[in-house]
Amino acid sequence: MLPGLEPIVSDLTERFRAHVNGVRLERANEVYLDADVEAVPGVCARLYRNWNGRLVSLFADDARQESAMFHLYYVFGLDAAHGFIVLRVPVAPGQARFTSLSNAVPAANWQEREIQDLFGLKLEGHPNPRRCALHDDWPEVYPLRKDFPLCAALPPFQGERHKFRNVEGEGVFQVPVGPVHAGIIEPGHFLFSVAGEPVLYLQIRLFYTHKGTEKLFENIPVAHGVRLAESISGDSSFAHATAFCHAIERAANVQAPPRARALRTICLELERLYNHIADIGAIATDVAFAVANAHAMRLKERVLRLNEMLTGNRLLRGMACLGGVRFDWEADQIGALKAFTGELRPEFDSLVQLIQASSSTRDRLETTGILTPETARDLGVVGIAGRASGFDHDLRRDFPHAAYDRARFLVPVYRQGDVLRRMQVRIDEVGESLGIMDQIIQGLPPGGIATPLPPLPPNAVALGYVEGWRGEIFHWIRTGGGDRLARCKVKDPSLQNWPALSEAILGNIVPDFPVVNKSFNLSYSGTDR
Amino acid sequence: MFDIIRKSLKTGIVTAKYPQSPAEVSSQARGRPEIDFAHWKDARPAVAACATGALAFTDEGRERTVTFDLAKCTFCGLCAESAAAIRMTRQYELAARRREDLKMVARYELAAEGAQSKLLSLSGPNGCASEPIDSPHGCDPRRRGPSPGYAIGASANEEARTASLESVGTQLNERVSQVLGRSLHIREVDAGSCNGCEVEIVGLNSPVYDLERFGIHFVASPRHADMLLVTGPVSRNMELALRKTYNAMPEPRLVVAVGACGCSGGIFGRNYATLGGVDKVLPVDIYIPGCPPNPCALLQGILLAIGKLYSRA
Numbered sequence: 076m077l078p079g080l081e082p083i084v085s086d087l088t089e090r091f092r093a094h095v096n097g098v099r100l101e102r103a104n105e106v107y108l109d110a111d112v113e114a115v116p117g118v119c120a121r122l123y124r125n126w127n128g129r130l131v132s133l134f135a136d137d138a139r140q141e142s143a144m145f146h147l148y149y150v151f152g153l154d155a156a157h158g159f160i161v162l163r164v165p166v167a168p169g170q171a172r173f174t175s176l177s178n179a180v181p182a183a184n185w186q187e188r189e190i191q192d193l194f195g196l197k198l199e200g201h202p203n204p205r206r207c208a209l210h211d212d213w214p215e216v217y218p219l220r221k222d223f224p225l226c227a228a229l230p231p232f233q234g235e236r237h238k239f240r241n242v243e244g245e246g247v248f249q250v251p252v253g254p255v256h257a258g259i260i261e262p263g264h265f266l267f268s269v270a271g272e273p274v275l276y277l278q279i280r281l282f283y284t285h286k287g288t289e290k291l292f293e294n295i296p297v298a299h300g301v302r303l304a305e306s307i308s309g310d311s312s313f314a315h316a317t318a319f320c321h322a323i324e325r326a327a328n329v330q331a332p333p334r335a336r337a338l339r340t341i342c343l344e345l346e347r348l349y350n351h352i353a354d355i356g357a358i359a360t361d362v363a364f365a366v367a368n369a370h371a372m373r374l375k376e377r378v379l380r381l382n383e384m385l386t387g388n389r390l391l392r393g394m395a396c397l398g399g400v401r402f403d404w405e406a407d408q409i410g411a412l413k414a415f416t417g418e419l420r421p422e423f424d425s426l427v428q429l430i431q432a433s434s435s436t437r438d439r440l441e442t443t444g445i446l447t448p449e450t451a452r453d454l455g456v457v458g459i460a461g462r463a464s465g466f467d468h469d470l471r472r473d474f475p476h477a478a479y480d481r482a483r484f485l486v487p488v489y490r491q492g493d494v495l496r497r498m499q500v501r502i503d504e505v506g507e508s509l510g511i512m513d514q515i516i517q518g519l520p521p522g523g524i525a526t527p528l529p530p531l532p533p534n535a536v537a538l539g540y541v542e543g544w545r546g547e548i549f550h551w552i553r554t555g556g557g558d559r560l561a562r563c564k565v566k567d568p569s570l571q572n573w574p575a576l577s578e579a580i581l582g583n584i585v586p587d588f589p590v591v592n593k594s595f596n597l598s599y600s601g602t603d604r
Numbered sequence: 605m606f607d608i609i610r611k612s613l614k615t616g617i618v619t620a621k622y623p624q625s626p627a628e629v630s631s632q633a634r635g636r637p638e639i640d641f642a643h644w645k646d647a648r649p650a651v652a653a654c655a656t657g658a659l660a661f662t663d664e665g666r667e668r669t670v671t672f673d674l675a676k677c678t679f680c681g682l683c684a685e686s687a688a689a690i691r692m693t694r695q696y697e698l699a700a701r702r703r704e705d706l707k708m709v710a711r712y713e714l715a716a717e718g719a720q721s722k723l724l725s726l727s728g729p730n731g732c733a734s735e736p737i738d739s740p741h742g743c744d745p746r747r748r749g750p751s752p753g754y755a756i757g758a759s760a761n762e763e764a765r766t767a768s769l770e771s772v773g774t775q776l777n778e779r780v781s782q783v784l785g786r787s788l789h790i791r792e793v794d795a796g797s798c799n800g801c802e803v804e805i806v807g808l809n810s811p812v813y814d815l816e817r818f819g820i821h822f823v824a825s826p827r828h829a830d831m832l833l834v835t836g837p838v839s840r841n842m843e844l845a846l847r848k849t850y851n852a853m854p855e856p857r858l859v860v861a862v863g864a865c866g867c868s869g870g871i872f873g874r875n876y877a878t879l880g881g882v883d884k885v886l887p888v889d890i891y892i893p894g895c896p897p898n899p900c901a902l903l904q905g906i907l908l909a910i911g912k913l914y915s916r917a
Contacts, residue, residue, distance in 0.1 A: 210841050218876055227876045232843045254845045257824035259792045259806050261799050262842055283841045284796045287877035299655035299871075302680060306871055309800025309896065353806075366608050372810030373618050379807075384630040387692075389898060390800055393634065393680040408632075429611060600798045603839075 077103050079156025083126050084108070087160075091118055102325060104158035104474070105538055112164045115149065115176065122151045122160060123180050129154070129455055132549050133176075133186040134564040135194045137221045139168055141534065145196060147173060148551070148564075150538065154473045159538060166196055175201035182455030185570060193219040193289075208282050208603075211236040218290055225287065225294045242268035242276050250585060254283045258589075261599035265588075272584040277577045281602055288604040292563035293555070297323060297531065298397060300560065304550070305392050307565055308601030310350050313342045314543030315550075315565070315601075316395035321476060322539025322550040322563075323397050327528050333520035335399030336478040340515050341412070342391050342400070343477060344508040347544035349378035351501040351508075352423070354596050358498050359430055361590035362439040370426050374419065381415050384408065399525030413516055416509045423509075427502055440495035444591030446579040447492055456575045458546020458568045460595050463500045464492035470542035477541070481518065482511045492579075497594040531558070545569065545598065567601030619814045620900070623907065627696070627900035634679040635695040636893075639672060641710045641726050644689035646719045653682040656864060656871045666714050667724070674698060674706040675867035675881070678895035699892045699905030703883060705729040706867070706891060787819045788910060791829035791853070795846045795885075796878060797836030801863040801896040805833065813899040820906065826852040831909060835862045837869040837878040838885050850886050858909050860890045862902065867891045 076084070084106055088095050094114035099107040110118060122128035128151035136146045144165035151160045166173055173190075175198050176183040188207035191198040195217035198204045206213075212233050217223055242249070247270050254262035264280035288307060292300055304319035305312040317339055324331060331339070356371025379389040385408055386394040394400055404412070430436055446456065448465035461468060469486040471479040487503035489496035531554045539550040546568030555561035572595060580591050620627065629635075647670045651659045658676035662669050684690040700706050708728030715721035792805055808815040809822065823829050826849045838846060850859070861882035864870035869880035882888050892905035 216876075223876070225875050229840065229876060232840050254842065255793055255826075255849050259802055259809075259822060261794045261797070261802065262845065283845070284794070284798075284836065284839050285841055285877050286796055286837060286839055286872045287875045288872075290877075291872065291875060295655070298653075302655035302678065303871055306798045306800070306865075309798040310803055312798075312800065353803075366612065369811045370611070370615070372807070373615070373812060376807065376810060376812045380628070380630065383633050385632070387630075387632045387634040387681065388679070388895075390803060390896065392678070392800075392895060393682075425611065429608065432607060598799060599794075600796075 076100050076106060077156060077158045080104070080106055080153065080158040080160065083122070083153060083156060083160065086126075087118055087121060090121065101536060105161065105325075106158065107161045107163055107536075109163050112147070112166060112173065115147075115162065115164055115174065116179065118162050119149055119151075119176055120179055122153075122162075126153060127155065128152065128160065130176075130180050130182045131159070131455075131547065132551065132564065132566040133183055133190070134551065134566075135166075135190045135196060135219070136553060136562045136564075137194065137219060138553075138561075140221060143168070145171070145194060147190070147196075149176075150549070150551070152474075152547075154468055157474055161538070171195060172197040172199055174199050175204075177201050180455075181453045181574075182571060184574065193217060195220065206237070208285060210282065211238075218287060223290075225290050237280060239266050239278050239280075240276075244270065246270050247275065263599050267585055267588070269585055272586070273582055274580050274585060274588070277580050279573055279577055281573065281599060284600045284603040286600075286604060289563055289565060292560055292565075296558045297560060298558070300563065301395055301397060304565075305395065307604060308567055308569075308598040309390060311346065311543045311545060311548065311567070311598065311601065313346050313391040313395060314541045314548050315567075317343065317477070318539045318541040318543075318548045318550040319552075319563070320395055320397050320539070321541060322537045322552045323528070323531070324526075325539060326535040326537035326552060326554055327531055329398060329526045329528060331399040332523045332526055333478070334403070334522045335524045335526075337481075337515050337519050338400045338404065338524065339395075340477040340479060340482070341512055342386065342394055343541065343543070344512050345378060345382055345385075346391060347508050348419075348505060349375050349382070350544045350596075351505050352378065354593065355426070355430070355498055355501055357593045357596070358440070358494065358590055359436065361593050362436055364430065364433060364436050367426065367430050367433075367436075370429065374422055374426065377415070377419070381412065384411060396525060398528050399523070401525070403524045409516060409519065412512070416512050416516075420506075420509055423505055437495065439587075439590065440498060441493060442491075443494045443587050444579040444583055444594060445491065445493045446575050448490055450578050451492065451575065454575050454578070455571050457571055458543075459497055459500050459504075460572050460575060461546065462486065462488050463496040465490040470540055470547045474540060478515055479511075482514045484511050494590055494594040534561070543568065545596070545601075546572065565601075565604055567598055567604075569597035569599070569602045572597050573602060618811050619817070620812055622813075622900045622903060627898070629694050629696065629898070629900075631694070633694045633696070634681050634692045636674060636693050636698055637672075637677065637679065637681070637684055637690050638693050639708075640689040641708075642723050644670075644687065644710075644720060644723075646687075647712075648718065649686040650683035650690060653686045655680070655682070657873065659683055663714065663718070668712045668714050668720055670710045670712065672708045672710075672728075673868065674708075674893050675703060675891055676864055676870060677893060678864050678870065680895075696894065696898055696901045697904045698894065698897075698901065699890055699908045700729070701890060701908065703867070703888070703891060706893060787821060788831060788906075789821050789823045789829045790831045790833050790906070791823055791826045791849065792833045792835070793846055793849050795834050795836045795842040795866075795882065796839030796872075797863065797865055801835040801866070804896045804899055805835070805862070805902060807899045808902060813903065815903070826850070827854070829853050830856070831858040831860060831906070832886070833860050833862055833906075834882045834886070835866050837865040837872040837874075837880055838882060839878050841877075843879060843885055846882075846885055858889045859886050860892060860905055860909055861888045862892050862905070863897060864893060864895045867893055870895065
């Protein structure tokens with residue numbers, strides 16, 4: 076066990092002696108506490124308030140076949156200790172209910188409702204227990220239960236019957252937007268309650284792109300899971316695929332060879348580059364600075380072409396594989412990559428200068444869409460949005476994966492939490508990304524690019540993680556028999572961050588919503604799965 | 605303002621010449637897989653490697669039927685790694701007017717141990733799948749080409765294809781003006797995609813691909829649109845929204861299904877939450893394979909669709 080985790084685990088086992096039934100050390104930074112369901116509020120509050128733990132994932136697992144129980148998993152990230160503590164509690168199928176944690180740990184909100192929808196475990200004491208993952212017209216089905224078949228035929232969709240909360244008052248109007256939007260973006264429904272221009276309340280309805288991804292993971296060979304992981308969130312293809320591979324590799328007790336880890340690092344940074352550059356351009360577009368966007372799109376295209384030259388696909392698809400990566404790079408490809416980072420730096424600096432020299436752009440971005448550090452902490456906001464609201468955190472630094480332990484870089488953190496700072500985090504990170512890539516290319520280790528995977532042990536659990544460009548991505552797996560998984564829980568940072576958008580937009584005017592939304596740029600598909 | 609203009613002048617024109625000249629595709633790029641059906645000895649390893657079911661087979665008695673469905677293919681290249689008879693080409697201009705134009709079916713006689721001994725018949729689109737694409741350096745990085753970076757117009761066949769596209773391109777303005785009064789308006793709908801296709805569709809608006817130079821615009825409302833560009837396997841939760849969007853469009857209208865998921869449901873296929881490809885919900889005029897299709901592949905599909913609209917008007 077990591078030395079940082081020891082005092083925390085012994086504190087919990089002491090304090091909750093009556094309810095903690097066992098401690099399992101799966102990996103040095105991944106400790107499981109088996110406890111009774113009564114222990115949940117106490118253990119979670121202790122981790123959250125006293126040990127500064129973050130609830131990074133909360134999910135259920137139908138283990139009725141193995142142990143005649145459903146299991147709830149509460150995964151806490153202990154950033155200072157560089158480890159994870161996972162609380163596992165059983166829920167008897169006869170009872171099929173659990174008590175909400177959302178009032179104490181607001182970050183649990185959507186995740187608990189998702190468990191209620193997909194597993195049919197009734198949520199008690201939740202402030203807003205309405206449907207979340209399955210829309211209101213869905214019949215009473217629980218897709219992630221093992222007795223629900225993947226291809227179950229359901230009656231056709233009959234229309235949204237969701238009851239939004241009423242906002243009333245003199246001059247208060249409702250502005251419904253979506254799910255089909257005006258731009259080329261993913262589907263979701265936003266209901267603005269406005270009095271004149273300012274937004275009083277925003278209700279977000281997602282899960283329009285729910286595709287049964289987690290269920291599908293349980294029905295395909297593990298190797299095909301890598302390709303499915305690439306399709307969880309298209310702009311984070313490589314990050315999701317790598318998080319999935321990381322989980323499988325941890326379950327199999329193998330590590331990708333040094334060269335593969337280096338290539339993974341470069342691909343993760345390339346993904347960060349093209350998305351950050353595109354977002355900076357899109358934020359400029361949303362305040363009508365089209366020229367800046369044109370330059371950003373031009374640079375993004377260069378990154379996509381480089382991706383294709385290195386991996387055969389513009390979105391880095393097909394590169395990830397279990398145990399490492401699929402394609403090695405030869406000297407000319409590495410040369411082109413080196414030349415590219417050299418050329419991009421001045422080009423990008425010039426784009427940033429262009430944007431920063433525009434006082435009207437700054438005027439629109441500064442103090443717009445503020446997410447305070449306190450709200451960010453309560454909601455467990457991660458990634459770019461977290462760092463722009465004072466949350467000094469980055470898995471690349473705090474939980475080094477791939478080859479990040481071999482690179483020196485800074486994690487930009489701002490406290491103001493407005494659109495300008497979310498853009499500034501991206502600007503700073505592009506610079507750091509180029510630095511990371513240069514360092515990794517400098518010391519690119521020789522050797523193989525993939526470790527062959529032994530057969531997976533049955534019923535093994537493992538947490539895989541990657542700091543994607545948006546924020547931390549977690550894949551938790553439990554192996555089934557042979558080359559199958561019994562469960563794959565996918566946690567995209569967007570799920571955590573969406574509720575923050577409702578907070579950040581309050582008091583802002585409706586025409587600023589696009590730029591505030593873009594400054595978060597959350598994934599709908601990653602949330603909906 | 606002066607700085608903005610100076611930067612633009614310094615940058616110059618960055619717009620790709622496509623379709624007048626071929627798209628700049630890396631020598632490493634993976635496009636349509638090419639199968640040497642006559643010399644394919646055993647389909648089973650490649651079928652096992654395929655995550656989307658683009659390759660599939662059924663055995664009946666002494667006969668095996670192998671199907672290759674380009675609409676499901678994500679060009680991952682794993683089949684080519686497990687079968688010598690398959691290799692990846694760089695071909696990306698794959699849009700088709702009919703779903704069946706993307707499908708090939710080969711019948712084999714089976715030998716002992718389940719290997720294929722003889723090709724009995726091969727059916728499929730002539731121009732598309734059986735045309736040999738002689739790409740000298742393929743795209744598997746382990747079968748490397750002589751030069752890094754971007755090879756343009758690598759082969760005679762690709763040039764021939766380009767010549768036909770060029771004529772499409774030159775007729776385009778004329779057609780658009782006749783049918784649509786000098787413009788084509790597109791409404792994009794994500795009916796459940798992973799957002800990968802959107803990354804590339806957004807690229808069509810960039811100065812590099814600059815769709816507007818053809819008089820083609822993305823519009824905010826289906827009421828203004830001539831074409832619906834649909835991505836994703838249609839999710840159960842998006843079916844109604846997709847139908848409503850289509851019904852809001854004026855006639856004549858076109859539907860273009862984008863990407864492996866839009867064409868066929870892709871890796872998601874049909875399950876409790878998805879209905880499969882766009883044609884399960886709407887009549888589709890053009891299918892654009894790819895995962896995701898690159899901007900030139902999208903452009904080719906849109907140009908092909910305009911030809912179809914022209915013939916209908």
